[in-house]
Amino acid sequence: MKPLSHPAVDDLTVEGILHALSDPVRAAIFADIAQSACAQNCSNFLQVKERDIPKSTLSQHFRTLREAGLIRGERQGVEMQNTSRCAEIDRRFPGLIPAIMKAHQVQSGAKRGAGGQGRKRA
Amino acid sequence: MKPLSHPAVDDLTVEGILHALSDPVRAAIFADIAQSACAQNCSNFLQVKERDIPKSTLSQHFRTLREAGLIRGERQGVEMQNTSRCAEIDRRFPGLIPAIMKAHQVQSGAKRGAGGQGRKRA
DNA sequence: TCCATAGTTCGGAACTTTAGAACTATTGAA
């Protein structure tokens, strides 16, 4: 099989990272991978944020995240295990990923009203 | 004349901000506006980073930055004065803009050799 | 071997971006 190339940390670009995280589906996927202790496979995300994402689209999103250097994907048997590259990125662009993740949290927190855990209404 | 609408700070989205800054031309324009004490007009950017940008394209880039809430544009006579909305944004998404600007500096600093001080000359 | 599962690639439709041409708004001079 093809061994799934990942860019070196010195080749990462801010544009690539921002572009990858400027899509809400990718941002949600990345947040989930970054926050979970163990690796995540793609199929765990077929319903991201109450939407059904076709798997060809998901595959493209994972590719975008990989090519931006945000995640590392490794095949384990029939599935792909994805882990975040936060620590590496943070060495090159200190504080960038945490600031973006925190902003996404502020935004989703603000949307569902302080205190309550209401459903998002588009 | 049309008074050029700007989104309220509470309506800004992280996606919009990241998308706006994921284009190198817009990132350069925004960095220049954010770093300069006085307002900047569009024509100052007809050559951004050694490239000649057609003015219709520039106008679209300014519109994207305005609609993402990153800059405020106000007509002063025949030209448009642009100022950054960093302070406002920082109240809603603390640290986001500084982290992105710093990452852009790391990237351009790394590109031109470790000694430099990040800002492109010329 | 064949089948099921997980993910990728292909290709066309839908959407976005780019940039030249035409346009609008403002200023200043005649």
Place this chain on the structure above:
DNA sequence: TTCAATAGTTCTAAAGTTCCGAACTATGGA
């Protein structure tokens, strides 16, 4: 007031990107 110049916007078509169903590839198990 009219004309010309300057600054920026809007129009529109071509180029580029993204989305998603269908077909495909890779792995593991019966």
